[in-house]
Amino acid sequence: MPHLEQLELEAHREQLEADVRQLVDKYLTIAEWDxxxxxxxxxxxxxxxxxxxxxxxxxxxxxxxAPA
Incomplete structure (x- = not known):
């Protein structure tokens, strides 16, 4: 049975991916300015x-x- 934390993350997975895509786009835009x-x-x-x-x-x- 999944942990509650896993279930909560699943509920937000699409938004998390969208946020990461926006982060990549943000830094791509900054790079394109330079x-x-x-x-x-x-x-x-x-x-x-x-x-x-x-x-x-x-x-x-x-x-x-764990230490790297």
Missing amino acids: VPEINEPLAITLIITAVRQALDRIEHAQPGS
């Missing part, structure tokens, strides 16, 4: 990688997380 001829697919890949790295750092900073 470099108008930017390679969008590459920029998106780099932004997503940076978001993943940030999530990893946040996850490892949580109490009770």
Whole structure:
């Protein structure tokens, strides 16, 4: 049986994904201001990688997380 936390997250999963997409779009827009001829697919890949790295750092900073 799923935990209550899992059920609660499922209720918000679509909004969470939409928020992450907006975050990627936000940083793509900022990059395009600085470099108008930017390679969008590459920029998106780099932004997503940076978001993943940030999530990893946040996850490892949580109490009770295993050291990296």
